[in-house]
Amino acid sequence: MLIVLAGTIGAGKSSLAKALGAHLGTEVFYEAVDHNPVLDLYYENPKKYAFLLQIYFLNKRFESIKMAYRRDNNVLDRSIFEDELFLKLNYKNGNVTKTELDIYKDLLGNMLEELEGMPKKRPDLLVFIDVSFETMLSRIEKRGRAFEQIKTQPGLREYYHQVYHEYPEWYEKYNVSPKIKIDGDQIDFVNNPSDLKNVLDQIDQQLKTLDLLH
Numbered sequence: 001m002l003i004v005l006a007g008t009i010g011a012g013k014s015s016l017a018k019a020l021g022a023h024l025g026t027e028v029f030y031e032a033v034d035h036n037p038v039l040d041l042y043y044e045n046p047k048k049y050a051f052l053l054q055i056y057f058l059n060k061r062f063e064s065i066k067m068a069y070r071r072d073n074n075v076l077d078r079s080i081f082e083d084e085l086f087l088k089l090n091y092k093n094g095n096v097t098k099t100e101l102d103i104y105k106d107l108l109g110n111m112l113e114e115l116e117g118m119p120k121k122r123p124d125l126l127v128f129i130d131v132s133f134e135t136m137l138s139r140i141e142k143r144g145r146a147f148e149q150i151k152t153q154p155g156l157r158e159y160y161h162q163v164y165h166e167y168p169e170w171y172e173k174y175n176v177s178p179k180i181k182i183d184g185d186q187i188d189f190v191n192n193p194s195d196l197k198n199v200l201d202q203i204d205q206q207l208k209t210l211d212l213l214h
């Protein structure tokens with residue numbers, strides 16, 4: 001089965017992907033953040049690097065999907081379907097031009113068409129981690145990636161609020177696969193084993209309903 005994690009920045013996707021991979025005995029494909037040569041440049045100068053970052057992520061995402069869709073059991077940290085959310089925001093903020101927006105959408109459309117030819121065409125389940133804006137900010141701070149910090153770049157607060165604001169509608173509209181929403185605010189699946197069990201039980205239950213787990 002193929003499970004994808006979705007949610008705003010710092011929602012807990014990588015953390016839950018790791019736990020879910022261990023629980024189901026599946027491989028985890030993490031988002032390309034650690035050795036990303038563009039991400040810190042983007043946070044420094046979004047106007048210059050937004051389009052390049054979108055292309056970088058899209059390419060990496062597609063690479064993971066190609067591997068993950070060919071194998072049987074996988075967990076993907078963030079879905080390709082969220083990339084357009086970031087792109088549109090960058091367009092709205094004047095960081096990508098209309099031509100860049102159109103070229104990107106065309107490329108994304110072509111890539112998604114390619115998936116139609118693969119043995120597995122779409123995820124079996126999307127797990128959306130829902131957190132409040134305050135939690136999002138505190139997790140970003142706690143994780144401590146230097147270029148993401150509001151303390152040194154106060155302007156980022158507004159950008160994070162925009163990203164946060166886009167997600168509820170994005171989730172409501174998402175219809176590529178079955179989906180489930182997890183409360184990442186109240187449930188501390190990172191530090192509290194019984195909370196983690198609670199989340200894994202919710203996901204297992206959904207997988208059973210879909211006849212993917214017995």
Ligand SMILES: Nc1ncnc2c1ncn2[C@@H]1O[C@H](COP(=O)(O)OP(=O)(O)OP(=O)(O)O)[C@@H](O)[C@H]1O
Pocket residue numbers: 007008009010011012013014015016031033139140142143184185187188189190191
């Ligand atoms: N449910 C939770 N309870 C407490 N802490 C959490 C929870 N989920 C994540 N964290 C912590 O919040 C930080 C961000 O988590 P994580 O890296 O998993 O988020 P992410 O959604 O993958 O972020 P990004 O989109 O930026 O890659 C980490 O320090 C993690 O330990």
Ligand SMILES: Nc1nc(=O)c2ncn([C@H]3C[C@H](O)[C@@H](CO)O3)c2[nH]1
Pocket residue numbers: 009031033039042050053054057082083086087090148
């Ligand atoms: N601009 C932009 N477009 C994307 O498609 C995208 N996907 C992820 N990210 C940023 C958010 C976190 O800082 C960090 C980890 O998720 O990477 C993105 N940023």
